[in-house]
Amino acid sequence: MIQLEQVTKIYRTVNGPLRVLDNVTTVIPTDRNVGILGRNGTGKSTLLRLIARAEAPTRGRIRANCRLSWPMGFSGGFQGSLSAIENIRFVSRIHGVDWRQTVKFVEEYTELGNFMRMPVSTYSSGMRARLNVAMSLAIRFDTYLIDEIPGVGDARFRKRFDDSFKMIKKESSLILVSHDPGSIKKHCDVVMMVSKGKLHLYENIEEALKVYENE
Amino acid sequence: MNKDDATSFSVQLIVINALILREIQTRFGTSNIGYLWAIVEPLFVLIVFFLLYELLGRTPPGGMELVPFLATGVTAFYGFQNTIKRLEKSVDANQGLLLYPQVTPLDVMIARGLLEASTFLVVFGLIIFGSWIFDLTPPIESPLVLIFILIDLQLLAFGFGCMFCIAFMMFPVIDRFMSPVWRALMFLSGVFYTMDELPEMTQDWIALNPIAHAVDLLRGAYFASYTPEVASLSYLLEWTCGSLFVGLMLERMFRHRKPNS
Numbered sequence: 001m002i003q004l005e006q007v008t009k010i011y012r013t014v015n016g017p018l019r020v021l022d023n024v025t026t027v028i029p030t031d032r033n034v035g036i037l038g039r040n041g042t043g044k045s046t047l048l049r050l051i052a053r054a055e056a057p058t059r060g061r062i063r064a065n066c067r068l069s070w071p072m073g074f075s076g077g078f079q080g081s082l083s084a085i086e087n088i089r090f091v092s093r094i095h096g097v098d099w100r101q102t103v104k105f106v107e108e109y110t111e112l113g114n115f116m117r118m119p120v121s122t123y124s125s126g127m128r129a130r131l132n133v134a135m136s137l138a139i140r141f142d143t144y145l146i147d148e149i150p151g152v153g154d155a156r157f158r159k160r161f162d163d164s165f166k167m168i169k170k171e172s173s174l175i176l177v178s179h180d181p182g183s184i185k186k187h188c189d190v191v192m193m194v195s196k197g198k199l200h201l202y203e204n205i206e207e208a209l210k211v212y213e214n215e
Numbered sequence: 216m217n218k219d220d221a222t223s224f225s226v227q228l229i230v231i232n233a234l235i236l237r238e239i240q241t242r243f244g245t246s247n248i249g250y251l252w253a254i255v256e257p258l259f260v261l262i263v264f265f266l267l268y269e270l271l272g273r274t275p276p277g278g279m280e281l282v283p284f285l286a287t288g289v290t291a292f293y294g295f296q297n298t299i300k301r302l303e304k305s306v307d308a309n310q311g312l313l314l315y316p317q318v319t320p321l322d323v324m325i326a327r328g329l330l331e332a333s334t335f336l337v338v339f340g341l342i343i344f345g346s347w348i349f350d351l352t353p354p355i356e357s358p359l360v361l362i363f364i365l366i367d368l369q370l371l372a373f374g375f376g377c378m379f380c381i382a383f384m385m386f387p388v389i390d391r392f393m394s395p396v397w398r399a400l401m402f403l404s405g406v407f408y409t410m411d412e413l414p415e416m417t418q419d420w421i422a423l424n425p426i427a428h429a430v431d432l433l434r435g436a437y438f439a440s441y442t443p444e445v446a447s448l449s450y451l452l453e454w455t456c457g458s459l460f461v462g463l464m465l466e467r468m469f470r471h472r473k474p475n476s
Contacts, residue, residue, distance in 0.1 A: 079312050081308075093233035
């Protein structure tokens, strides 16, 4: 589980300080799949990055007792100026995984071919999504932090993504950020709603979606 | 928290290692001559200054040989400048990788700093070796002191590099101001003269600059014929400790503000 203790996150903006999370104390379960739901700009992605320790809270502490992935999203996690292979080497090295095997796996999964040797910044969003999903499958975590399930790409890869998520869910749990009720319903067991700097846990997904739609 | 301390140190080593390998790939691996360029460039600068001195018929003060005079001056200064410039952009250039919780701005800076410092030492060594082959240098008087000062100069650069990196992160505009500052600094750092030969009033001002101290100390360690009067090792070390302290403190204070995406 992930414990948030009096977590506050404030960003400085041109319009003055923006309080994204306001003194939040709560527990996010990691033995079930959690969907994080909220309107655009309410701080869903920020919450995920805080949990992943990609960013530090302004005040408060966040503790986790399991191995968490980095926040996986459409674009994040890759250095655009490096090729896929160079990125994979780096990520494998810092996670203590053999990079040759990872490269081989990603090559087969993504079918990126010669693009594997080109800078990631030249990829289309569909290709990035493929690379992202493949990378996340190559390294095992207890809980995967996912910022929107990629819906891009052709039908064949969309099916492949879906199968992959089913596979991940067998051994690990998900924390999934989305503003799409459909994918939350499909992949999650409980919902964490972000609104006005606070978090609310809903055990019942239908109830959460009703609140979300009326907001 | 404490039980992870031993492992967090080894994680940091793994991260720094991975970052160095990644830096080598982009810094040196994009073109075919790759790493060679990082070595050729400072050699080229040295040769240009060598020819300038020869053509103008100028000689270094105190009977110092020209090549080591330039190596301890121009090359040392460029090594200093280069490390700071590379550190300044280090966080910016690795933005995408800071997403991984293991990777902190400090790791990125250490990786770059180590790489630049070792490249600089290799270049310096090559110059000395080359001039030894062509009989352009006397034997080094105190090699260990020389190496110590060279490393110290790189540490000083690391401290300032951290400061500039954080400053650049917060106010990217400072980049524009740096270019003329560097140009002026080159003439204020004792690269083309020793502090000892300056008139007293100028000397007082130049002696505030720690780089000028480092350059004179390098020459004092290199040439048996030259003993610096003004340069002070303790002054240089105070600046080094000070810059490292401020640089690392700033990194710690502003680490959480990494401006991601």
